[in-house]
Amino acid sequence: MKKIIYVLILPLVVVSGLVFSLDLFAKSPGANHEIKNQTSKNSIPKPLSTAEKKAGLKKWEATPDGIMFKKWEASPAGKKVYAAEAKIxxxxxxxxxxxxxxxxxxxxxxxxLGFGVMVRINNEDYILAFGPKKSGENNEFEKLYSLKVNDKIIIKSHSVSHAPKYSYPIVSGDYVERNNKTIYKRTPRKGGC
Incomplete structure (x- = not known):
């Protein structure tokens, strides 16, 4: 009986010893050093030169999406969106x-575009987009739900964009004020600038 127990326990001891040794080897200072350096060198892409950017853009413009976008830019709808963007x-x-x-x-x-509203600025219509709605207790858009048509607001934004799908420029909603009270301020991303 004792021999059977020794026979069963001995392989377990040997295997666990090997696993423990491999674990220590993997955690040793020099073991992963080369792999980490290699990974970090590979994970940081080299910035493209101006010539490479231009070549990439020219290549994209030859694709069906690029051709469609260029046609939209030259169309009256595209020109109207660009003119509205220029105003702000x-x-x-x-x-x-x-x-x-x-x-x-x-x-x-x-x-x-997630949650947003339509606004008029200097006789032009714009999409004021805030991003996807987040579920949970802390809904950052809660005060924005109180907005009504014809409400006068003050907005601040870091960006305006466009897309052929929309007939209006898309203003990113970063800050909204109504009646001298802040009702929305975008929370900065964690770990971002």
Whole structure:
């Protein structure tokens, strides 16, 4: 009986000893050093030169998506979006106050911009997008739900963009004020700038 127990325990001791030795080897200072250095060198992409960027853009413009985008840019709808963007470009660059009026509490049909509203700024319509709704107790958009059509607000934004899918420029909602009270301020991303 004792021999059977020794025969069963001996392989377990040998295997656990091997596993323990391999674990120590893997945790030793020099074991992963070369792998870590190799990974970190490979994970940081080298910035593209201006010539490489231009070549990449030219290549993309030859694709069906690129051709469609260039046609949209040259169309009256594309020119209208670019003209509306130009009207607020200085305020966006300076992150200064922009007066706006809420025109709709919903975004255009089939939009995939998350939560947002339509606003009018200097007789032009814009999408004011805040991003995807987050579920849970701490809903950062809660005060924005109190907005009504024709409410006058002050917004600040760091960016304005466009897409052929939308007939309006897309203003990123970073800050909203109504009646001299802040009702929304985008929380900075963790670990970001």
């Amino acid at each position: 470009r200085k305020s966006i660059k300076e992150y200064s106050d922009i007066e706006a009026v809420i025109t709709s509490l919903s975004l255009p049909p089939d939009s995939r």
